[in-house]
Amino acid sequence: MRDVNIWSEEFGAATGAPILLIMGSMSQGVLWPDEFVGLLAAGGRRVIRYDHRDTGMSDTVDFAADPYTWDDIKNDVHRVMDAHGLESAHLVGHSAGGLLAQLIAVERPDRVRSLTVIASSPLGGGEGEVLVRALTNQPQPPGSLPEPTPEFVSYFQAQMTAPPPQDRRARIDGMIAEQRVLHGTGLPFDEDAARRLQERVHDRARDLSAAANHRLAAAANPDFEPVDVLHRVTAPTLVIEGDHEPVKPGHGAIIADRIPGARLLTVPGLGHTLPPETHDHLTTAILDHTAE
Template sequence: MEAVRSPVADKVVEFRGVQLQTQAFGNPASPPVLLIMGVMSSMLWWPERFCEELAVQGRYVIRYDQRDTGLSTYYPPGEPSYSFSDLADDAIAVLDGYGIEAAHLVGMSMGGFVAQEAALRHPRRVRTLTLISSSPVGVGGLPSSAAAYKEHSAAAENIDWSDLEAIADFMRRDSAMLAGTKHPHDAEAASALIARDMDRAPSYVSATNHFMLLSGNEGATLHASRMGKPVLAIHGTSDPLFPIEHGEAFTRVAPNARLHRIIGGGHEIHERDIDEVVRAIAGHTMS
């Protein structure tokens, strides 16, 4: 029997002159879950099956393109006229666009930092936080990335960021470097997703503006210890970008946090881990 697909609807949310491309899965009467993806990544990096399965669990799932990704407003490369805090406000603006008073926020990697800032600055708009492959804001002294990944990242300085094929090649290598040890890396699927993301964006290179925000975060005074919402950290034990100690730190710092380890998982939502991740999020967002 063919699986029942949840209803899907596209919508553009406008906020302070910015257009944010969004997509919703499931029943609008269900508890809302807002998905916030990481650096240089459009909403396509939230796997469609992940969104559908979470909707089947009785959640109204919304994913969106952050500024400078996908079909949302973009800026000239090297000239982002917005801050990291604006990205946090954008998440709240998406909720406003859907008429949602408060939602469960799910952030991946940099999206986890956006979700934390949104929760710290707009606590009444957030029910719970799920932070995947991320790190607690304001907390230092945690292990740095794996040596091999640092070497790979350093090579980005030699890339011609005006050459889309050179960017695509780097992104393919990046996807492989971020993979865990539990499952084989699907290079073909990763390449197809990267191509789809690049073809869809009017100015894909503008996504590099995100790195400028990370180096000048005006919300640096925020701290995860002041998080008043329940936190679920989902973290791969083989994450090369944010080692597992980053996920474990949430349980020490945030007042109401717990950790779900993906054994052998990397800095990714692997197709074979979707069911496990969906179950964890569904359980965390029951209230």
């Protein structure tokens, strides 16, 4: 497998306690909002965000010629830390980025000063299978994680048969529609701000379609998430979930229950995105959690 260049950037004082922000599957680092990042940096932290391989300005991969797995995506986290000269950092992961952070906290506790998991699922909980069953109208076995909301399911069921958009405007309109569903119903949706964000995401991508390789990587790595290991996490852990989470409702409480000493923070109005109305609440909690 060839080397892959990963784009990253950092904010704040180089002497600050380092926070590494890990975004979810198929998502660029700029989905960590600038204001959110700025508040963390203003709180004295050295903040790093990056684009996963096959997203944004990081290298894209010919998956047929150079296949990779989610283990490789996880190892990119270590590569970013190494590139910034960090032996350890406070890991903050969103959605699938939270799964990556959980696994690193299990495997390499020496690299994790603290763990913050936002809008994520418990490692080894079978969230992918729950989602597939929900989208294909299959019954969930007893003990499965809570399902996504009906609004989320109906939207993505429609997308499964919709023709792909053919031009920039149509692609961005589709990205805004998806963001609206992920935003949830707890707070007003700012369509103008969503358009500015999705135009940025669209225009800075080397190849927007390459992000779909993350699905292929997951299929090639079915055993990526070990089960019954969260009790091994020793890093101080903060779990954050919104009370309007549409994708993984109630999953945060399960994570907090399985990690010894973990604290659960429920944020009013928060869905599966990071809107401005929640930034003060989120960053205050993270700054307190990462105080050294």
